[in-house]
Amino acid sequence: MGELKMPIELRTLAEHVGAEVLGIDLSKTLEPRQAEELNDAFNTHGVLLFRKQSLTPEQHIGFSRNFGSLEVHVLRQYLLTNHPEILVISNVLEDGKQIGINDAGQYWHTDLSYKEVPSKGSVLYAKRIPFSGNDKTYGDTCYVSTAAAYDALLPNEQAQLAGLKAMHRYEARYERLRQQNESRQQLTEKQKQEVPPVVHPVIRTHPYTGRRCLYVNEGFTTGIAGMSLEDSNRLLQKLFNHCTQEKFMYRHKWQVGDVLMWDNCSTQHFAIADYGIDQPRLMHRTTITGTAVQ
């Protein structure tokens, strides 16, 4: 009979979202039972934190594959050389060129909600974190639970949202960012074809826990089907404000070596841009493929 391993040890980070996983070295291959327990913890807590990790790109990719197959991001120019599964998020310049996306996620969103089959989750590894002389760090990321946000709606509000569908458009967000950031080049026709507008239910059922989640986000949701623009904008703004309240939130203060993975159904996130170009930030992200929205 094989040796029975201790169950993984968790420390809760906030009331509705987030747990730190203690005592795991992600550079090592996980035991099948460990992977299963981590998957359960991920589905339950929405955000998992692993501190003091040191990962090669292969190890980062290998760990992420415990949870599903991996996406290749539409912005191919920011993929890690020889490792297209890794998206580079960074304000670092090399030979005068951006090595990664320098303004990623500075608005509330879930990754890849603009795809027909959105992402299950993302795994972000912190390689360099902005800091100042007194060791203060910058560039925190905030997470909210969209499941807790749904639960907090009144029954009549939940009933009003049942059956509604919303449009998600990557190109709309990209164009807004491009107006503020000259390093963002125009999307090519091929890239546009890769991310056509999609429609998803406003209320989504989590594929593993069965919890209902509010699935509209400021980043990519552009309208509610069958509503006037005015009514749609009003309802969306109300839902965005509701979801992103502090009571549903965990704010993560990054350390170099952190690996944070989050659920792209039951959470939304926002990257705080409170640092300058003289404060380097370098993160590697993998993105796990999800299942069709229901």
Ligand SMILES: [Fe+2]
């Ligand atoms: Fe993101």
